[in-house]
Amino acid sequence: MQLLQNRIAAEGKILGNGILKVDSLINHQVDPMLMDACGLEFAHIFKDSGASRILTAEISGIAPALMTGVHMKLPVVYARKTRPVTMPGTVYLTTAPSHTKGNMVDLIVSPEYLKPGETVLIIDDFLASGATILGLVRLAEAAGAKVVGVGALIEKTFEGGRSALESLNVPVETLVRITSMENNILHFG
């Protein structure tokens, strides 16, 4: 998706340790028009996926998932990283390593909003190692739901996430692919 790639090329900053800062677009400041365009693109890509629900992880997944939900007219559920007081006693919880934080984070979904038989489209901001997305897959499976597709705004192809997701046998679609950040230069694929 050229629009997103151009913005990343112009505004993305490589911080070292494999971290790409896109805080002006997605992770702190959000450009709603750009997210709207990305949501429309995902809605087009996944129009025949049969998804009944979109699943993402707070915080950075919310914007792309919400805009995809608007265009697909599907409810969005975002996995919480801490358990709010409003959650019931029994929840689905899994743990995944955080790429930017360097520690493990919980991903928690209430059984109220993820039910057996649902067909789930996972949308997130990054596909890097795939660890967060695999965590969301485990939550869906724990609920008896079926993952029918995975979409991410930005794929870092050199971190192996795509092969980590291969065994799911579902479409994995990303809008921009970064093939290298070596020598502080972004290469797109």
Place this chain on the structure above:
Amino acid sequence: MQLLQNRIAAEGKILGNGILKVDSLINHQVDPMLMDACGLEFAHIFKDSGASRILTAEISGIAPALMTGVHMKLPVVYARKTRPVTMPGTVYLTTAPSHTKGNMVDLIVSPEYLKPGETVLIIDDFLASGATILGLVRLAEAAGAKVVGVGALIEKTFEGGRSALESLNVPVETLVRITSMENNILHFG
């Protein structure tokens, strides 16, 4: 806004300690179409506010702020509660009591995305005591920006937030007003 009020009446749950659970609409599951309608309503209400930017707080403020941003074509900034590695060394940070968590939380904004002279529309999910919104106001003031309006999806009128915001002398607009949750019954005003 009747649409939102009807959904809260049907799906909201009073949990005690003044907590209203709207996890099926806003705080865990999000209904994108409902949020889109709320964003459109805020865009209408604040069309003459002169705002150059929308400010909210993660996590639950993101959905209504983003949809308002789509309709007003304005960038959205969400204050972070923990400082990500992508933030620069010097930031604006304030502390506010969390209503649902019962502790203090940090609200952090990078000076990259909140600059002197900006006109800020604050959008959040709840107006209760006003503590979070006043925290966002302090961040805007620290940045040399001017708050021109405050919008919240749901106001709990009995928690005094509106009078806490009075001295700002800006429009405070809420889409649904809850006047009492006594005896486990929601009363709308």
